[in-house]
Structure formats: structure tokens, C-alpha cells
Amino acid sequence: MIDITNLTSYKKCVNRINNNWSNFLQKREKRLLEFHQYGKTSEKISESIMDTLFSEVLDWEISLLRYQIGNADIILTNQGIKYLVIETKRPGSLQWSERAIEKALNQALRYAIEQHIKTLAISDGSILYAANVIDNNLQDRVYIDLNKSSPQLDLWWLSVHGIYREYTLDSKPLQNRVITVDYDISDKINNNQKLHPKYKRPYNCFAYVGDINKTSTWKLPYLLINKRVDTKRLPKAIQTILTNYRGKKVSSSNIPEREMPNILKKLGSAASSIGLMPNQNIKTSEIYYQLQNALDQIK
16 A cells, blocks of 8 residues: 655645645634624525635645536546545534534435545535545545644545545545435436446447447446446456457457457546556556556557
8 A cells, every 4th residue: 555645745735735724724713704794695605615615725726616517516526537525514514513514415315426426525614524436435535624623644645646645545425424314316317328238337338339239239338327437347348359358258249359448548547536546656556557558659
């Protein structure tokens, strides 16, 4: 397991957090005074606090914060990829209310699932809680108390170079609570959409589709039905092309050779989206090194 404290991106981000935390607290206090004294729009106050936190304390350019996409308050993007959805609530409303927290999480999770975003956060300007979306449930990532006078270095896990990494600290917030949302992703699937008889997913979950009307031509499943990366089948799909999987290797009779570059790029994009490529994780599986080598040859 990689030691994040040795990463240059970690050191730079920690230095940025340390240098800007005091100024952030001052700006946050000013925003909260606007809320208490002048009755400013409540959720907008928390939203502005998040703006300052992510663009000044962390390393997200303000242009990478998008607003009201699919009803989500804030979505953080980079290179066109959505990495984090943030649901903001009235200042102080989440601090002491378990019911309010659960409601906000359900709302944020709904937006994350609908837009295929793997990390979400909720904040009321006083707390910031972030979680990973795993099989439509939540697994804790970080909990930040924005009232603390000391710089909150765990924020690195929500930075540009921390957001795509697997959370690796030994102690996680809120006792590793896993929260189930009252939301069925299957509702988003057209009931008339044809599913593969074996894998129970539509054609666009496969890396190669010969004929959209013939499930026998749908090869190399690598996405789940909700279009998130299937972490179990992705390496199998890559192995089937580059080496073999259980003694089977794809042949030109199943997939035309001319399609291989596009398929490999598609699988590489999926691996990159979850931080498995060698430039993202030097201790990744050997198959991803082989994939990178193949991609280098077809550029």
C-alpha cells in the first residue's frame, strides 16, 4: 500500500492547507455572520463556504466547480470527469440532527447514482462529511470539522490528486458506517431494454457490441448496470485480450482485430476513472501495466 505522505501532490496540498486555513476560517465566519445578521439565502451561504474551501484551501480551480447539474448543488469536475457531488444545507442544520444528515445523504446519493459519480459530500458550513459510493451504498471517506482552528489535513482526500485514490488511513470517521439509500437504481433502466441473458445488463455495459440486437455478440462486460466500473470484471476483460482468462483468449472470430484499439482505450479509460493505471498507483495489478504498454503502442 502506497504511503501517501511521500507523494509530492500530498506534500504540496498539505502545505497549501496549512497556509490558507486561517484565511478560510475568517472568510467562513464572515459568511456565517451574513446569514445570522442579514438573513442571506441559507444554503447559498454553505455553498459559498464550500467554494472557498475547495478553490482556496484545496487545489480545485474555481472553473472546475459546477453548479446545479442535474439538481446537484455543486459537482467537482476535472478533464470532463465528475469526481465529487456536494449537497449543501442551511448553516448548522447538520451538526446535531441525525435525521437531517440521513436525509441529506440520501439526496446526495441519489444525485451521485444518477450521474455515475463515485464520491459524494454533504455540508452545512460547519461540518463536511464525504463518502464513497459502493454498490449504491456509502462507505465513509472523511469527516471534517470546519470549526477547528487547526488545519484539517484529511482534506487531502478531497483534493485534485486525492479524490481518485482509495481511502487508506487506518481510522475512518463515524465507525465505518454504511448507509443504504431508499433509492432503486433499477428505476432508471428502461423496462423494455434488452439485457444479456447471463450478465443481466444492457449492451452499453460491454466493451464490444457486434450487433445491438444479438446478445451473443456482446463481449467483455466491464460496467455494472448503473454504468459504474465493474471492478471484478474489468481485469478479466483486459486479460481476455492481452493474455488469457481461464484459458480463454479473444479471437478474431469473436471480435474483429480492427476493433481492439478502441476496446483497449475504453477499458483503459475505465481503469483510469477508478485510479488503477500505473501512473495513478504504482502498486496496481500487473494486468494494468500490460494494458498501459498496449495503449502506448496504439497512440
